[in-house]
Each structure stands twice: as structure tokens, then as C-alpha cells.
Amino acid sequence: MTAKKFDIDRAIALLREAVAPFPKAAMFQLAEEGFDSLYEQLIACIISIRTYDEVSVPVSQRLFARARTPQQMVELGVDEILTLIDGCTFAESKAPQIHQISQQILDQYGGTLPADPEVLMQFKGVGPKCAHLALGVALGYPCISVDVHVHRVTNRWGYVQTKTPEKTMTALEAKLPPAYWVEINRLLVPFGKHICTGNRPKCKRCPLVDMCAQVGVITTA
DSSP: OOOOOOOHHHHHHHHHHHHTTSOOOHHHHHHHTTOOSHHHHHHHHHHHTTSOHHHHHHHHHHHHTTOOSHHHHHHHOHHHHHHHHBTBTTHHHHHHHHHHHHHHHHHHHTTOOOSOHHHHHTSTTOOHHHHHHHHHHHHOOSOOOOOHHHHHHHHHHTSOOOSSHHHHHHHHHHHSOGGGTTHHHHHHHHHHHHTSOSSSOOGGGOTTTTTOOOTTOOOOO
């Protein structure tokens, strides 16, 4: 059956309902728990890199129970940060990174992190995905964060046609209504983990199947 024209407004409405039963994406969950400052969201994003949400959420909670500001984080020291974030991927490199970023915020910005993606991306190990997600979740800043799920799903829909997450971000900035720029990540992380999975997507359960181009789909569950 030929896919119908993709209706992004209808898709977003259906996605909101479809992902409601699933755990929230890590940074959105942490924000709802009150860890919603730009600094906390940036640190949580660093912890989440290459780490499952099921791990990064409790790790972030454990760290923030001890330090929620750059000053408090610097006072912990690298060794204590490492102990607190043990369990996340690359903890040995993330602990000094978190300490260094916190010190830079104190030295260069008086302890207050500017709401500027260019500032965030100057920190070691912080790329567009992390900077945009932290700004979007913490402040509603109008930017798109493209992770593996956003990249895969929007290309599978046929909504964009790109080869890399970076190009997907550019394509979405040109096409996706700004009202959905932050929400697209919140929706597509659980949707991509539980329904539109990398292998054998669950198309029979998908509420968007009638308008999805199913690009690259070979077998379904």
C-alpha cells in the first residue's frame, strides 16, 4: 500500500498518546523531578552519552544529591565525582570532564551558564546534540536535538532523507514546525526504543503506519 502524505501535526498528536505508557527519556524525566537548570541538564546529558537511560537516570540522581551547582561540583573533586557516576559509560573520562566544565563555568561565567549553544559547545565533549537538548529541556530554547532515534525514525517515515544525524538536524530545522523542535526528542526516544525499533520495528502496533514510508524496513515484528 502506498504511504499517505506524512502529516506531522497528526503524527505528533498520535505519538503523544503512543509513548504515554513508556518511561520518559532520561533528561525529560530528570527535569520533571526538579533537576531542570541548564547546568544540571548539561551534566545529565554528558552522563547519558553512550549510556542507557535506565543507568543514566539513577547515576544523575546520585550525583545531584551531592552537587547541583558548578561550585558544589568543583568542591567534590574528580575522585568523588567518579565514585558517584560509577556505572555510566566512560565514567573515568566523564568525571574530569564534568569537573573541568564546572570550573570553567565558575572562572569564565561567574557560575551562571549562558543560554547559548555556542558557549555550551566550546566545552570539552559537548556537541550539538547535547547542547541543544540541555537548552531545549531546561529553557525551551528553540533548537533540535537529533540522537540515533530521531535520526532513524524521521528518515524511516520519509519525512527527511539524510545519511547522518547532523544532516537530519539541518533538514528538520528547515521542515519541522518550531513548536515541535524540543518535543520531537521527548517523543521519539521512547517511540524509537519501544515501537519504531532499529531491527524489526513493531509496525503492526504503530499508529503512524498508514502514513509512514517504511524506508529501509525489511522485516517487522
